[in-house]
Amino acid sequence: MSLLEFARGPAIHASLIIMVAGIALRLLGVLVLTRGADLSRPRDAFGNFKGYRMVFSRAWPSDEFTTPTRYQTIVAYIFHVATLIVVVGIVPHIEFIASLTGLSWPGLPNWMGVALGTIALASLIALILRRLSKPAVYNSTRGDYVTWVIVALPLITGLMAFAHVGLRYETMLALHILSSALLFAYMPFSKLMHAFWFVFSRAQSGLAYAHKGVRI
């Protein structure tokens, strides 16, 4: 079995199993915990439901915090959007998804894939530079750096394979798939789980404050 066959076969499949099982374990393990009851009378009998809007409203900082959070917010958005489009939009990825699920859709032109991948990598670098330059603000842990590396690797190897730079194409492709497998398997153990937590976390706070008649 060549490295590429290993990457395309057992490696990626095992990582996807770890990812799905891990996410399910971590999400369910937390969400089945009891909910602490707030027995106090709400300010407005049906007002608590207004709290759910925080799930959406917190997608952008309020005016009060626009200026100090501008860099982080804009660069993080660029990173998330560009990465997401590359993950589901370029032809090789669609073929991989089709091989797993049978679903497929038209892919982006190659130049656009390269452009978006480059933008994603550039924004990721912009984020780590800011993290490194302001240690007091970020209080970074080893996990923050490990996560950054594990997220950056598939982007770097993907772009290199696509551009035919570095090692032989088959090797670069294998490394790209292996680094993606590492990302999948790492996800449930890391802060990447925020992809799920944000919905619950925002809703909880929105409800707790709406209970007191405060819109946050």
Next chain:
Amino acid sequence: MTTAAQTPVFPTFEQVFQGLAGQIGQLRKMAPGPTMPAARRLRRAVDTLIEETNADEAVWLESCIHCGQCTTACHYFQATGEAKYAPMRKMDLYRRVYQREISPLRWWYKLVTRPVKLSDFEEAQELVYDSCSECGRCTMVCPMGIDTASLVHHMRSAMVAAELVPPELAALRMEQKSMGTVFGSSPEALKKMVDTIREHYGIDIPLDKEKADVMVLSSAVDLVANGNGLLATARVMNHLRVDWTICSDGFESANFGLLSGDMDLWAKQVDPIVAAARRIGAKTLVIAECGHAYPALRWNPMLRSGGLPFEMMYMSEYLGKQARLGNLKLRPLEGKVTYHDPCKTGRRGGAFDEPRAVLEAMDADFVELPANKEYNWCCGGGAGIFLLERATRLRDESFKIKLRQVNETGAEAVIVSCASCRLNFEAGRQKNKWDKRVDSLVELVADHLIDENDTAAAEGVRA
């Protein structure tokens, strides 16, 4: 008006502040030290966190991505720029306990995280007491919406279990645990204050009526230091001609159970107040201008308040409601003023509109702070921090944010409705030789009442 009324018997708030500062110094000497062996204290702290962790806390602990945005909202971080005061750091120890003891991946975290030691809790003491007023401002910016203030409160609970409450709060907690009140206040002190107010000002405070529609709370600060607070309350209540009383078996607003993190004491302090209100058939319970008393009573998560026969209101809410009903006859307020929302009644309480309605009823030239209502900056003294000597630098530095905000409005006076905020503002005013006035809402209202007796007397003089 009697002649006695013209000679003030109560100290000015400037003197109140200086007197109280001396008393606070005494507290440190009275603080109880740890009595249990270290291993037991650690176990109790960890067990407390395990017991208090529900799905809400677990999700919030899981959600932090270290994006650093909370630092832009925190007055202690903004004032110092020191990494350890970043709000996200305040939940680090709690998260480690959660990961190792509760998380569904605890087998994994036990491999990759360090075991928790008592010294970790000792180090965290400064983070959850001195440098977090549980004001909740960081929740307003957090992209995940994490309620750090709630997590800090659970940490305070663990600190109580580990006998790691800072000395001033520990002394007051012990005093309230044994006496029910603090600062040497008592039903006798209340009786004495009521008599003083009657004798010197000719103002009657109906103490211990058998039945009354409105039950009013007082606070130790008013009884042992700031008599003007209770005097103002009495003048306003009498002006409104409501059927009101103060109960000597349930008058204390202050709750050092909540402030220290002692949930049992918090719950226990509420019982006599609720019992007294039930007994006298009160329809409304008015909480004195003591910020944390509002969450201690009105938002007490352990008290099923929907089932109580009375409604609980903060003083500013009650005044606002009466102002809207047109029951408060007030003279116009001179000069430009601004209003500071105490964290506990504002962002974490929701009483925003009522105090503003009072100012409107006084026809005030009112200007909002640049950051107001749910975005208001904490004064730096909340959640008991005003009492901690060790936190003086943090308080003084963070107060400068408030100072700048008030200066920006161009107001002559800042109005507060919380004894704790007011004391902290007074400290800041004196230290910075600040040219602004700091007024309490209820005292301001009392000073601007148009009393029918006064009007009659004035007409008498003219005639």
